[in-house]
Amino acid sequence: MSRTRRQFLKTFAISAIATQFPHVAIANSSPQTILQPPRLKIGDTVGLINPASPIDAKDIEEVKQTLANLGLKVKLGAHILDRYGYLAGKDSDRAADVNAMFADSSVQAIIAVRGGWGCNRILPLINYSLIRQHPKILMGYSDITSLLLAIYAKSGIITFHGPVATSTWNQFTVDYVKRILFNGEAATLQNPIYTGENLNQNKSRVEAIAPGKARGILLGGNLSVLAAMVGSNYLPNWERTILFVEEIGEEVYRVDRLLTQLKLAGILDRIAGFIFGQCTDCDPKGKEDSLTLAQVLSDRIQPLGIPAWYGSSIGHIKDKFTLPVGGLVEIDASKNIIQMLKPAVSSL
Template sequence: MTINRRKFLTSFGLATLATQLQPLIAQGQLSPQTILKPPRLQIGDTVGLIAPAGIVDPEDIAAAQRNFADLGLKVKLGKHILNRYGYLAGKDSDRAADLNAMFADRSVKAIIAMRGGWGCNRILPLLNYPRIRAHPKILIGYSDITSLLLAINARSRLITFHGPVATSTWNQFTVDYVKRILFAGEAVTMQNPPTQEVQISTIAPGKARGKLVGGNLSVLTAMVGSPYLPAWNQSILFIEEIGEDVYRVDRMLTQLKNAGILNRIAGLIFGQCTNCSLGDAPNFTLTQVLQDHILPLNIPAWYGSAIGHIKDKFTLPVGVQVEIDANTGIIQLLEPAVS
């Protein structure tokens, strides 16, 4: 009899997690299916900086330390944060060890990736998901960090956060959402800043509710078929991209469609496709590609949300319930994302 490999790996991972959490389950304190919210940040807390993907410059660390000091936070550096291994910030085992260590370190209250690039997919099998679940804390980043956000949400059942990395522009708009969501624990309403160059473009009107899931489109599609993705049923999918020709976006959306993901979601938010070109003629516009894929789904959808490789960024909690309005481009959290 043939066993579906993905189902086996997913079941095996959940079984291992359940075994290691059995003492808490037996005491009625925790179910392996319970979604955990990490504790909120407070002034004076220590955040851990790690480099799970691309190489980090010492100057960027110094700038990040200043930014977090302005937020009233202390900083602890990952042991291997300045390592180099080809185009990666150290060997897979070392980058994974830093992330595992930060989750186990009781003095660290949140973990922030220095930057994206490439490399997080390589360390997913090396993460200690039961340990992460046993020590829930904020993990934030975007771009290649999508791998970590989705895998930890799926395997550790922990809310994660698609937001700025340490090298992002920590301007007033971005910091405001970080403070309101991660410090104050507000169920915020997210709406684009009036100064944003890209305007909201409704693909299909309407409102929808569901679990917020997503990240960088190319990273997400590279994870399809692995045991590191969450369930998609009735979810609100958000995606963003940078530096891809429109035909490549078409190809990636086709992959999500053929994998049976798009027909399960309740709504779609395409953030911004920064520096995405039409490519060689003849071609489609990005709007035409999105309409081709999304309109047949009969779900609310829009393009242009403040998500992606841009200065003004939302902080999006992966795994929380939200309501979206595709007519106005508004995302409303229906619950706090932190405890």
């Protein structure tokens, strides 16, 4: 079979599968269908990019072993070890690595090595049309939120809020990666249950904000990164979506400020459901008169009258979900469950 014919059949199959998904407006053009990237398979090559903060060479060796244990090969971005102050290289070079990995036919999926800061800076340099022509799994979290949301909004491809390459790839985390990215399951996402003596139950602490069920497209990521994108044209349509957020190292008053920004921007008034994952190291420091996070969530979210809860396994924690950004889900705030209604990857 000729290469041209193989590409035609691949494009036709992806388009056929994509008709099962809703439509979104992409890059100021007419609405287009959301695409599922092809699923991961044993023996596939993962492209490693570092679009935010710098890393050391020793980190790469550990990452290679981690992915090899999953049966995956690795291809490094050309600028993966670059440094430019607190950034992993110049903006143009970091963006070039993103574009190159999507264009590279030998690469089947792309994973960010780490987060930090820097992805917002490269959003204008990403080739969104090229990415739509070559749909692939893109996964990461924290600062990678920028790329996940922008590529979904501009290219119409489901992306994945999940572990970066330097995360803790424990059994819980790997299980969801395999079920969602390899097996193509429409998985049920539910927090781990900790049993036995001397285990810190706060790790799985869940607090209800408002009960109920809701369906919608799942969107979100790191709260401060998301707030920093407000006002740009790299955010998706929020109408009747399920918003999830997580945070680290922000005191409660700052979380209040960030959520208030989303409220004033009109985002919170448009969503159908809300999930706050984990707020790691967000306790007030030496401020006895601080509001609690529960009080802030009650003030900002409860009046919306939508299903919502705090404490999902999302964020800067060891036990992480893999979440389809742009996938159709149903949430049950009473049971703290996220149910995928469709697979997020295609069987190609």
